[in-house]
Amino acid sequence: MVDEKEKDSTEQKIIAAAKQVFHEKGLDGARMQDIADKAGINKALLHYYFRSKDKLFEMIFREAVARLIPKVGILFLEDVPLFEKIEKFVDFYIAMLIENPYLPLFVMNEIQKESGREFLEGIFNGKKPAVHVLAKQIEEEVAKGNIKPIKPMQLTMNMVSMCIFPFMGRPMIKLLWDINEEQFMQAMEERKKHVVQFIIDSIRK
Amino acid sequence: MVDEKEKDSTEQKIIAAAKQVFHEKGLDGARMQDIADKAGINKALLHYYFRSKDKLFEMIFREAVARLIPKVGILFLEDVPLFEKIEKFVDFYIAMLIENPYLPLFVMNEIQKESGREFLEGIFNGKKPAVHVLAKQIEEEVAKGNIKPIKPMQLTMNMVSMCIFPFMGRPMIKLLWDINEEQFMQAMEERKKHVVQFIIDSIRK
DNA sequence: GTCTATATGGAGATAGAC
DNA sequence: GTCTATCTCCATATAGAC
Structure with a gap:
């Protein structure tokens, strides 16, 4: 029960990490490897949760705006x-x-x-x-x-x-x-x- | 004589193109191919005139600043x-x-x-x-x-x-x-x- | 869900002919 | 000086085992 938005679920960790890296380096400058490292997972998982870098970027950005x-x-x-x-x-x-x-x-x-x-x-x-x-x-x-x-x-x-x-x-x-x-x-x-x-x-x- | 700073020398064309592309897209976003296209030459020549992308970028930027x-x-x-x-x-x-x-x-x-x-x-x-x-x-x-x-x-x-x-x-x-x-x-x-x-x-x- | 290993593509950089 | 062709590297993305 209540698994809802586990603060430290993998998805949340990715979002937090992506937010930070994208904000610091922008879309072009950000590296999926950096995001993966910061989230404590590997690159493959990023693509498992979000299909592509662009999708991840857009998702992070639109949420904030x-x-x-x-x-x-x-x-x-x-x-x-x-x-x-x-x-x-x-x-x-x-x-x-x-x-x-x-x-x-x-x-x-x-x-x-x-x-x-x-x-x-x-x-x-x-x-x-x-x-x-x-x-x-x-x-x-x-x-x-x-x-x-x-x-x-x-x-x-x-x-x-x-x-x-x-x-x-x-x-x-x-x-x-x-x-x-x-x-x-x-x-x-x-x-x-x-x-x-x-x-x-x-x-x- | 007076070849000094031929307005349309290859070097000047590169600088003009690079300035534009770098300003529009930043260091990461800019593509050497774009710069070459805009200057009407090919990528190899960029490297002939300026050793690397970073060098070109720095040169353009420092000039302005x-x-x-x-x-x-x-x-x-x-x-x-x-x-x-x-x-x-x-x-x-x-x-x-x-x-x-x-x-x-x-x-x-x-x-x-x-x-x-x-x-x-x-x-x-x-x-x-x-x-x-x-x-x-x-x-x-x-x-x-x-x-x-x-x-x-x-x-x-x-x-x-x-x-x-x-x-x-x-x-x-x-x-x-x-x-x-x-x-x-x-x-x-x-x-x-x-x-x-x-x-x-x-x-x- | 999570990993390792690998494929794919694209970008900067170089070699060498002209 | 300028070109074509090629190399190398690295980032995104996928395949497939666990």
Whole structure:
């Protein structure tokens, strides 16, 4: 009984190992041997559980993205004041990236390829995050004179950029500022409040 | 006479092709065959001109980075007021990225690998950009009460993030906002002034 | 389900003719 | 300098015993 999702079943071990290796090295750089080693099994078993490397990759990736993208979409749609929406977005996004630090590079690489377009379509599965809802809200606040004039797309890019980029540039940031992993993570925690404040300070009249 | 750097010498054709393929697919994803095809020659010639794929890659990459990194370092060191320094940095950085849109992903991928550390050391060649000079300047402005209190590292991350990220996320941005390449580039041009203003609005008292 | 052993294919690299 | 043909290696994938 209750064999359900045995934390250390072979399948789970493979998924955990694959996640790590794929995230670190990308699809091309990852070696099935590395994944097998990390999972404590041999290559043949990988093919027994997942038919091919591509299948395994896609499965790992889609699981992560499918779980996270919808949550972002919902944040855009919620009927809350702009500043609160920004705060919720930044909080959620950075918290999510702390849990999935390799995801951004992973996604950026995929969308850059020739197949990137269809890849993106697949991710969103027809339902793109409603950036225009957020855009409309920003425009209304500008029109009402509640915030300084600003182009919604630029503001949104600023917000997303400041959340995501530090995780991609982590090794360089650590080197340039001479900080260790712990200090970096500490800075990311602080960053939740910092980015919100930085944005609000900029657009508030 | 004057054979110097014949624009369409085989070597130049290889370099142009390699640059394109490496930038699009990264070291692992790039195929020597692709590069040869794009250069209109065969694989053997690639090895005649450059001993190995790694050598070719390194050559392409170092050329671009070696040309650009020092310029950033100089910007940090210049003895100009903070706001002006920020403006110069953002202007230069975005202009550079318009010319080299694939460089960021390229760099991010390299630094993420196990070999990333030594790779970075190699890039900087002992002379890291002097972020601490900028940091000191920011701290002084805060102390003097000229700008709001802000942590130098966070402010610097914000600045760099807002410059670089849109170029990495370009395909997704174009899809979500439903704009074409021309409109995207237009937005990046506007962005030079936008980001500067956004930052100054945020930190100015 | 898990292993060992092996097949298959593709990529970088080389030899040698021209 | 440039080509064709070939080598070698290594990663994915499969066969088949246990």
